[in-house]
Amino acid sequence: MCAMIEVENLTKWYGNTLAVDRATFSVEEGRIVGFLGPNGAGKSTALRILTGFLPATSGQARVNGRDVLMESLAVRSSIGYMPENVPLYPEMRVEEYLAFRAGLKDVPSPKRRAAVDRVLQRCWLKEVRRRLIGQLSKGFRQRVGLAEALVADPPVLILDEPTIGLDPTQIEETSKLIRSLGGKHTVLLSSHLLPQVEKACSHVVIIADGQIKAADSLDELKKGLAHRRQVVMELRAGDTGDGPAEVGRALGQVAGAADASTDEVGGGWLRAVVTPAADADLREGLCALVAQRGWQLREIHRLAPTLDELYARIVAGEAVTAGKEAA
Amino acid sequence: MGKVLLLTRREISAYFVSPIAYVAMALFLVIAGIFFALADFRPGAPAGMRSIFDIMMFILIFIIPIVTMRSLSEEQRSGTIETLLTAPVTDIQVVVAKFLGSWIFYLAMLAPTLIYVVLLAAFGNPEYGPVASGYLGLVLLGALYVSIGLLASSLTENQVIAAVTAFAILIVLAMLGPWIATVVPSRWWIIGVRAIVQQATVRTHYQDFSQGVVDLVHVIYFVALTAYALFLTVKVLESRRWR
Ligand SMILES: Nc1ncnc2c1ncn2[C@@H]1O[C@H](COP(=O)(O)OP(=O)(O)O)[C@@H](O)[C@H]1O
Numbered sequence: 001m002c003a004m005i006e007v008e009n010l011t012k013w014y015g016n017t018l019a020v021d022r023a024t025f026s027v028e029e030g031r032i033v034g035f036l037g038p039n040g041a042g043k044s045t046a047l048r049i050l051t052g053f054l055p056a057t058s059g060q061a062r063v064n065g066r067d068v069l070m071e072s073l074a075v076r077s078s079i080g081y082m083p084e085n086v087p088l089y090p091e092m093r094v095e096e097y098l099a100f101r102a103g104l105k106d107v108p109s110p111k112r113r114a115a116v117d118r119v120l121q122r123c124w125l126k127e128v129r130r131r132l133i134g135q136l137s138k139g140f141r142q143r144v145g146l147a148e149a150l151v152a153d154p155p156v157l158i159l160d161e162p163t164i165g166l167d168p169t170q171i172e173e174t175s176k177l178i179r180s181l182g183g184k185h186t187v188l189l190s191s192h193l194l195p196q197v198e199k200a201c202s203h204v205v206i207i208a209d210g211q212i213k214a215a216d217s218l219d220e221l222k223k224g225l226a227h228r229r230q231v232v233m234e235l236r237a238g239d240t241g242d243g244p245a246e247v248g249r250a251l252g253q254v255a256g257a258a259d260a261s262t263d264e265v266g267g268g269w270l271r272a273v274v275t276p277a278a279d280a281d282l283r284e285g286l287c288a289l290v291a292q293r294g295w296q297l298r299e300i301h302r303l304a305p306t307l308d309e310l311y312a313r314i315v316a317g318e319a320v321t322a323g324k325e326a327a
Numbered sequence: 328m329g330k331v332l333l334l335t336r337r338e339i340s341a342y343f344v345s346p347i348a349y350v351a352m353a354l355f356l357v358i359a360g361i362f363f364a365l366a367d368f369r370p371g372a373p374a375g376m377r378s379i380f381d382i383m384m385f386i387l388i389f390i391i392p393i394v395t396m397r398s399l400s401e402e403q404r405s406g407t408i409e410t411l412l413t414a415p416v417t418d419i420q421v422v423v424a425k426f427l428g429s430w431i432f433y434l435a436m437l438a439p440t441l442i443y444v445v446l447l448a449a450f451g452n453p454e455y456g457p458v459a460s461g462y463l464g465l466v467l468l469g470a471l472y473v474s475i476g477l478l479a480s481s482l483t484e485n486q487v488i489a490a491v492t493a494f495a496i497l498i499v500l501a502m503l504g505p506w507i508a509t510v511v512p513s514r515w516w517i518i519g520v521r522a523i524v525q526q527a528t529v530r531t532h533y534q535d536f537s538q539g540v541v542d543l544v545h546v547i548y549f550v551a552l553t554a555y556a557l558f559l560t561v562k563v564l565e566s567r568r569w570r
C-alpha cells in the first residue's frame with residue numbers, strides 16, 4: 001500500500017494565530033480515516049490546504065503523489081471535497097447542480113447523465129432530483145454535498161464535518177454510505193465527535209491546538225488502552241496509624257504498579273488510583289497488601305478506559321498519546 | 328474554454344432566477360424609456376438616439392453595480408467560493424466566466440431598447456450609422472462597467488458594499504475628467520495633468536460613438552481598461568493565497 005495523502009510539517013499561520021502546527025501524518029490508499037479534534041483545532045484549515053483552497057505557511061502536502069501547491073490542478077482533479085456546512089447554490093436544481101459540477105470536474109458530457117444518476121441513486125437523492133437546492137432540508141443538502149464530492153468518482157474524498165447537524169438516523173445512513181466507500185476511495189473526514197468517527201472510520205488522526213496528538217487505527221488505540229487499566233479503590237487505614245501518604249507509597253510499591261495517588265473522600269476514607277506499569281492486573285496484589293496492613297476496604301474495581309476518555313484527555317491538553325505508548 | 332462556457336451558463340441562469348436582476352432590468356428600461364421619450368423621441372427632434380446614448384453613460388453607473396454586486400460577493404458569503412475554487416478550474420477561467428455572465432445579462436437588458444430604433448424608423452427617417460456606432464459604444468461601455476463591478480464584488484462578501492464601491496469607482500472614472508477641467512486653472516504646468524486625467528476618463532472616449540465616429544483609440548481604451556479590471560479581479564482572488 002502507498003500513502004495517498006502525505007502531510008509533512010505542515011504549518012499555517014493566520015496573521016498571529018497558529019492554526020496548524022508542524023502537522024505530520026499520512027493516509028494509506030483505500031482507508032477511511034477520521035480527522036478528529038475539538039472545534040478550533042485546525043481541522044478545516046488543514047483540509048483547505050490539502051484541497052488547494054489555502055496555501056500552507058510552511059511544510060508540504062501531497063495527494064496522490066502530487067504536491068498540493070505545485071500541481072494544484074492535478075491534485076484538485078483527484079479530490080472530491082465537501083467543505084464544512086456544505087455550501088451550495090440555492091437557485092439550482094439538484095440534478096442540474098450535479099451535472100454542472102460533473103462538467104467542471106472533467107466528466108465528459110456524454111457520461112454526465114450516467115454519473116449524475118449514479119450518485120443520485122447512491123446518496124438517496126432520486127426523489128428530490130428536480131427540487132431547488134434552496135428548498136431542501138439540512139439532511140438532503142448534506143447528501144447533495146456528498147453526491148457532488150462523488151460525482152466524478154475521485155480517488156480521494158475529503159469531507160469536512162460530514163455529519164454535523166444531522167439527526168441520529170441520518171448520521172447512521174451517512175456513516176454507512178461513507179463506510180461503503182472504503183477500498184475504492186481514500187477518505188479523510190473530519191469531526192469533533194468521537195462516536196461519529198468510530199462509526200465510519202478504521203483509523204484516526206487526532207489533532208488539538210494544531211498539533212497531531214495521535215495517529216493510528218482504532219483497534220490499535222483500543223489495544224493500547226487495554227494495556228493500562230487503572231485500579232480504583234476506596235480504603236481506610238483505621239487504627240493502624242498510616243497516613244494518606246504512607247498508604248499511597250505502599251500501594252505504589254505493589255508488584256507491577258507504576259504509580260499511585262490518594263485523595264481523602266471524608267470519614268477517614270481514601271480514594272486511591274493505582275496505575276500499572278504494564279499489562280498487569282493489580283487487584284490481587286492490592287487486596288493482599290490491604291489485608292496484611294489491616295486496612296479496611298469498601299470498594300475495588302478496574303477502570304475500563306475508553307477512547308472517549310483518551311480523547312477527552314488529549315483534548316484537555318494532557319500529553320498522553322496512547323497509540324505511541326503502546327507501540 | 329469548455330469550462331468557461333459551463334461556468335458562464337451557470338452565471339446566466341442564476342441571473343434569470345434572481346429577483347434583483349429583474350428589478351435592475353426593469354429600472355433600466357423605465358429610466359431609459361423616459362429619457363428616450365423626453366430627449367430623442369419628440370416632434371421636431373432629429374430622428375436619432377444621440378441624447379439617449381449620452382444619458383446611458385450615467386444611468387448605467389447606477390444600474391450595472393446592481394447587476395454585478397452579487398457575482399463574487401455572494402460566493403464568498405455563502406462559502407460556495409470554496410467549492411468553486413477547489414474544482415479543477417483556474418482563477419482566470421472563473422473570472423472570465425463571471426465577466427461573460429454579467430456582460431451577457433447586460434446585453435440582454437440592452438436588447439429591448441432596439442425598439443427605439445423601430446419607433447424612429449416608423450415615425451422618421453433615422454441615420455443608421457450613428458445608431459450602430461452608438462450601440463457599439465454601449466457594448467464596450469457595458470463591458471468596462473461590468474468588469475469594475477466584478478472587481479468591487481471580489482473585494483467583499485457584502486453585496487451592498489460591493490455595489491457602493493463599484494458606484495464610487497464608476498463616478499470617478501466617468502466624470503472626473505470633465506470636472507477637473509472645470510476646476511483646475513489652465514496653467515502650463517497643470518495642462519499635462521489635465522490632459523492625462525481627460526484621457527483616462529470614460530466620457531472622453533465614449534462621446535464620439537454616439538456621433539457616428541468609431542475611433543480605434545477609443546475602442547482600445549475600453550478593451551484595455553476592461554482587461555485591466557479583470558486582471559485585478561484575478562489578483563484579488565489569488566490574494567487569498569498570501570492573506
Ligand atoms: N480565516 C481565518 N482567519 C483567521 N483565523 C482563522 C481563520 N480560519 C480559522 N482561523 C483560526 O484557526 C484556528 C483553527 O480553525 P479551524 O481550522 O477552522 O478549526 P476546526 O475546523 O478544527 O474547528 C482557530 O483558532 C480559528 O479561529
Ligand SMILES: [Mg+2]
Nearest residue numbers: 043044045084
Ligand atoms: Mg472546522
